[in-house]
Amino acid sequence: MDRAPGVSVRLKLTLSYAGFLMVAGALLLAAVWVFLLRYVPDRAMLYNPDDRPTGGVFPIRSVLLHVFAPRAVAVLAFLLVFGLVGGWLLAGRMLAPLTRITEATRLASTGSLAHRVRLPGRKDEFRELADAFDTMLARLEEHIAEQRRFAANASHELRTPLAISKSLLDVARTDPTHDTGEIIERLHAVNTRAIDLTEALLLLSRAGQRSFTREQVDLSLLAEEATETLLPLAEKLGVSIETSGDIAPTDGSHALLLQLSTNLVHNAIVHNLPGQGTVSVNTSVRTKTVVLTVENTGEKLTPHSVSTFTAPFQRGTERIHTDHAGVGLGLAIVNTITQAHDGTLTLTPRSAGGISVSVELPRSPGTLTGDASAN
Template sequence: MSVRLKLTLSYAGFLMIAGVLLLAAVWVFLLRYVPDRAMLNTADDETLTNGVFPIRSVLLGVFAPRAAAVLAFLLVFGLVGGWILAGRMLAPLTRITDATRTATNGSLSHRIRLPGRKDEFRELADAFDAMLARLEAHVAEQQRFAANASHELRTPLAVSKALLDVARADPYQDAGVVIDRLHAVNTRAIDLTEALLLLSHADQRSFTREHVDLSLLAEEAIETLLPLAEKRGVAFETSGDITPTLGSHALLLQLTTNLVHNAIVHNLPEQGTVWVDTAVRPDTVVLTVENTGEKLTPQQASTLTERFQRGTERVHTDHAGVGLGLAIVKTITHAHDGTLTLTPRSDGGIRITVELPAAPSGPS
């Protein structure tokens, strides 16, 4: 049975039960104040006759047919009224169902926009509209990401093909130079593929959460990237507290490494500085990485976490990356229910803050 029919039968059944109880109450009231029999004195001419009159039997004969008629009316009224009332009550649900079918067919721009006062159906419709908006934005982002990824992957493949074509056309060309160039291009393609896989893994949140100390991850990332920092003349300054959180050790280490690497590479040409700090707040832990460098506007800083976003100066460096460093940081942060904040420094460079939920106290 449909929900409308079920509601109709429920309304009619409730009305019938109420009617039966009401008629039963009336009948009990009559039985209480009306005697079963009564003496009846009748005078016929000059003769006085005494008799017994069955009042309850007569009353039942009058009451029962009318009560049955009332119950029949209540049944018809309950079915008709219940059907109409159920239809009005379920009208918003019909709009939500139509919107769901439209979204299923691929149209995510449709919105319910249910009018009227705020009730359960209005809250459901508003929640569904918000879900459609987020889904539409996510699909659009994925489409842009797929297009950008295809373009980025096509570039090293096209370069490799061009190098091979040149080598085949000129057999006397130095093979070592071609091999070195092919190795660099292939390394970039592998880095890009691994970054894409990491993004997909973080997006799906398919990881096991465990107790992780961000301060230890920061120390590990700094130790790993120290040779690169020394090569580029960048100095580290670290401070902070033990910062326990729950999450994937591998993903959070990747997040920290990306932040430190980004701070080293996009720094001053010489005598640059990277500050790494960890702090504990009442309900969260904070990792802050900031560096010296060129001055950025707030608008420029807000675009750095977009996938495949690279400034012009980044493309031509020996550590240009694949344009996914901060995008990976953003994805991992959101997968751990955290927030990522990018703030340009007044003297140049940028301050990046990752705030994650603190791990609950006690044994893991």
């Protein structure tokens, strides 16, 4: 924003200090003068060396005023100079931390987010401001680095199906005898993957912006709907699903929370033991929150590997992969939707193998009617 040049804060503080000092000095001199007027008589008789009055009158107050006035002016002049010089130095010392914060802000505005104020000294208002600014810069730097990694990964993921499509089209153009049906089928599969990835990216962006209308929903019904939708896939892979729990009311987007439940159940199915895996879906109610927990069997996982599963395009190398493994955004979308609903996502490796994923959301103050089904 363009602003007209104005008086610096340092000069304003200097004038304020000097003005206050002048007012205090003037009040002090006025108090001295009132004291003199009160206790010193206006006139006095003149006496000779024999202590006899001469008959003359001496105007004491006039003499005091003649002596007091120029000295009072000199004192005020000294206070003015002292106040200006001392105020300028004091204001500069007091505003020095603000100057460092301003310089850091200017560097940040140019894109240099690695700089920190790191204001030394004990805690006060300026140091609290500097520490808060450093924290903001650290979070902003981390967020931008994460966005850059995400953009690079998304570009790589989108480039892969496009490159495959180009190769298939080149084969069809240069080799007329190649099986056209096979090429079309592969192009359809590649195009479907690209569409799924694009839709996942759009969903991730919409959830992160919190651009949705909140309504009361029941997590148990959403979990049941997601389970019924994915039951054919589970049967195809030989995975059994068990659902149980209580009515779990929360406020949020029905579509996003359904996507969250679907992603959790889908991940639990496709990253499982082939032909003999199990998935457990449970909802529970706590004092102020509701919890959706999805557990599955599988290979043993380490806490370190589990901590990376919510990063975009991360696919655990220790998990079993299938043709339904998705685009690597399943848990990233779950994490974003959970945060958009002010919830908490917890991933815990099971000692027997597999993983337990819990989504804890704020409980709705209203009540829902009906019973959660169990299969």
